[in-house]
Amino acid sequence: MGYIEPAPIRDKENPFESMMSRFHIASQALGLEDEVYNVLKSPAKQVVVSLPITMDDGSIKVFEGYRVIHSNILGPSKGGIRFDPGVNLDEVKALAAWMTWKCAVVDIPYGGAKGGINCNPREMSSGEVERLTRAYTSAMSEIFGPDKDIPAPDMGTGPKEMAWLMDEYSRTQGMTVNSVVTGKPLVLGGSLGRTEATGRGVMVTALSAMEKLKINPYKATVAVQGFGNVGSFAALLLEERGAKIVAVSDLSGAYYNEKGIDIQKAIDYRNSNKGSLEGYEGAEVLDGEELLVLEVDVLVPAAKEDVITTHNAEQIKAKLIVEGANGPTSYKADAIINDNGIMVAPDILANAGGVTVSYFEWVQNRLGYKWTGERVNRRSDRIMKDAFDHVYSVAKEYNVSMRIAAYIVAIDKVAKTYKYRGGF
Numbered sequence: 255m256g257y258i259e260p261a262p263i264r265d266k267e268n269p270f271e272s273m274m275s276r277f278h279i280a281s282q283a284l285g286l287e288d289e290v291y292n293v294l295k296s297p298a299k300q301v302v303v304s305l306p307i308t309m310d311d312g313s314i315k316v317f318e319g320y321r322v323i324h325s326n327i328l329g330p331s332k333g334g335i336r337f338d339p340g341v342n343l344d345e346v347k348a349l350a351a352w353m354t355w356k357c358a359v360v361d362i363p364y365g366g367a368k369g370g371i372n373c374n375p376r377e378m379s380s381g382e383v384e385r386l387t388r389a390y391t392s393a394m395s396e397i398f399g400p401d402k403d404i405p406a407p408d409m410g411t412g413p414k415e416m417a418w419l420m421d422e423y424s425r426t427q428g429m430t431v432n433s434v435v436t437g438k439p440l441v442l443g444g445s446l447g448r449t450e451a452t453g454r455g456v457m458v459t460a461l462s463a464m465e466k467l468k469i470n471p472y473k474a475t476v477a478v479q480g481f482g483n484v485g486s487f488a489a490l491l492l493e494e495r496g497a498k499i500v501a502v503s504d505l506s507g508a509y510y511n512e513k514g515i516d517i518q519k520a521i522d523y524r525n526s527n528k529g530s531l532e533g534y535e536g537a538e539v540l541d542g543e544e545l546l547v548l549e550v551d552v553l554v555p556a557a558k559e560d561v562i563t564t565h566n567a568e569q570i571k572a573k574l575i576v577e578g579a580n581g582p583t584s585y586k587a588d589a590i591i592n593d594n595g596i597m598v599a600p601d602i603l604a605n606a607g608g609v610t611v612s613y614f615e616w617v618q619n620r621l622g623y624k625w626t627g628e629r630v631n632r633r634s635d636r637i638m639k640d641a642f643d644h645v646y647s648v649a650k651e652y653n654v655s656m657r658i659a660a661y662i663v664a665i666d667k668v669a670k671t672y673k674y675r676g677g678f
């Protein structure tokens with residue numbers, strides 16, 4: 255039976271508005287001058303292009319493509335490209351700002367950007383998607399560049415599109431430039447460790463937080479919402495570090511076993527079952543929403559935005575929430591969670607392992623050298639651990655939540671750099 259996703263119970267604010275509210279609070283805590291606040295709020299560049307594409311049936315269809323560079327204060331801007339029918343300039347602007355804070359909080363030398371094309375890749379042939387990707391790249395060839403703006407995959411795009419983008423950009427330059435984009439296939443200069451990087455960063459963040467909260471990982475219970483790239487690797491790696499994963503979920507529902515779920519078995523099952531956990535045995539099936547309010551030590555929302563709201567925040571029993579997804583908690587739910595003494599490792603910190611290894615991909619391409627997976631993991635673990643410790647110490651210093659502290663760290667870094675560089 256097909257599963258119909260229930261309409262989300264929203265807090266009448268979208269994840270971007272939540273992010274802006276936190277940006278505002280952190281700016282006030284920092285005493286940021288109005289002028290600098292306005293600079294950091296406004297995207298540096300917004301580009302909209304029309305892309306006429308010859309479809310397989312010979313007709314010509316015009317698509318709209320976007321690239322927004324929110325900030326290039328810390329360095330070249332970095333951010334994914336989304337192929338989705340819902341893409342619009344406002345959404346791209348919001349996601350670009352998010353990237354600025356994420357890169358700054360883990361201290362990698364990038365600004366933030368995002369791009370997208372309003373299209374439905376599921377209804378297009380591979381040839382049509384290739385022509386669209388190449389047309390977009392060609393139109394953005396003045397924007398992109400290894401020292402200017404470095405795209406990556408996002409919803410609806412993956413290694414295949416990044417390979418076309420790299421090839422098309424290289425044609426415009428008359429030479430191979432693989433450092434113009436990350437998330438490439440391994441043979442084209444992709445990095446080892448990229449696939450599991452975000453889930454791995456979630457694991458490192460969770461262990462760092464558990465240490466502060468004096469939760470013994472060998473005695474900890476964990477629930478993970480979402481069993482895709484981020485959720486399944488986070489679950490697997492936390493299990494490897496001794497934690498008991500008692501619940502996992504995907505669009506088909508939640509799966510609970512108080513004795514612990516064998517994550518490798520669940521991944522194998524999902525891989526053999528068209529990517530779904532539907533029908534997974536060895537666990538009790540719960541309603542998807544119930545997973546969020548289980549009696550566990552650690553909750554990892556790793557599915558989608560806006561799942562922890564004022565409607566369920568009061569019932570959350572976990573001592574620690576590690577946000578694998580972007581924007582899983584609404585701004586209004588923050589206060590309830592803080593009042594209940596729950597620590598939140600926020601999205602811009604906890605899921606930054608992905609962009610960190612993307613940065614390593616770019617570094618390796620520029621070095622013309624390939625690191626071992628072991629080196630990639632060691633260095634990204636160090637970056638994630640240092641970022642956590644920094645945010646934790648700022649939270650203590652300012653007496654704010656980990657979330658506001660992460661924004662303080664990010665905004666302070668960008669603002670200080672801006673002031674040194676100077677405006678007009």
Ligand code: NAD
Nearest residue numbers: 452480481482483484504505556557558578579580605608
């Ligand atoms: P994915 O498509 O691989 O997996 C998403 C999973 O969530 C699937 O198992 C899906 O069934 C499940 N899901 C969707 N709606 C659900 C619901 N209502 N309840 C329970 N499960 C549900 O996606 P992903 O790459 O793992 O990304 C997950 C989240 O992490 C997104 O918010 C994404 O923006 C964020 N993120 C991803 C990366 C990355 O490197 N992939 C990096 C940073 C942030």
